[in-house]
Amino acid sequence: MSDAPLRVGLTGGVAAGKSTVASAFAERGVPVFSADTIAHDLTVPGAPMLARIRAEFGDAVFDETGALDRQALAARVFQDDRARQRLEALLHPPIRAELARLAAAAIDPYCILEIPLLTADDVGALVDRVLLVELASEHQVARLTETRGVDPDRARAVIAAQPAAQARQALADDVFVNDGDPSVIPGAVDALDALYRTIAADRDRVHAGVRLPAR
16 A cells, blocks of 8 residues: 555536535545645735736736735636636646645545646646546536526636536546535545545555446
């Protein structure tokens, strides 16, 4: 058995329910490290990253106090693919470096790395196994409009701007289809927890992927 924990990359589209699933793992004592949390920490007032963002995007993405205007920045990169790529080039390397550091320091059999924009380059280098929280786009639109008050047209545009579902599916070892009653989440996470503990204890064997809940 390796001394390093098994690193499970948790990913999925917007409003798919990644954070809910991540919380269920955390409730079971599993270490959960979030790319979004690290990104927020990198951009709090006084953080060195802010100077780099200001140099790249100007004063328009900062408020009158000098704090990052996250909504303005999000609107900027949503409308401009090149701006989004420039922001990702700034943030992704330090985010992934911190995720790697946290995972390496974990002493549990496995840990969860919640990474919305997981890429093929992350597989192997940053994560050992990928868990996809899957939700059909029409359900994503409904959740964005009903729970976050997003205009339906904007919700569809946000979803369209994300990596295609097929690309996420191609990376996934395990899939949790989160289109049913939330009451199924604890049982699914219990099954995944047992699976990941088994894999962590026997890294040399190939372990088949699972799709939950079983249909």
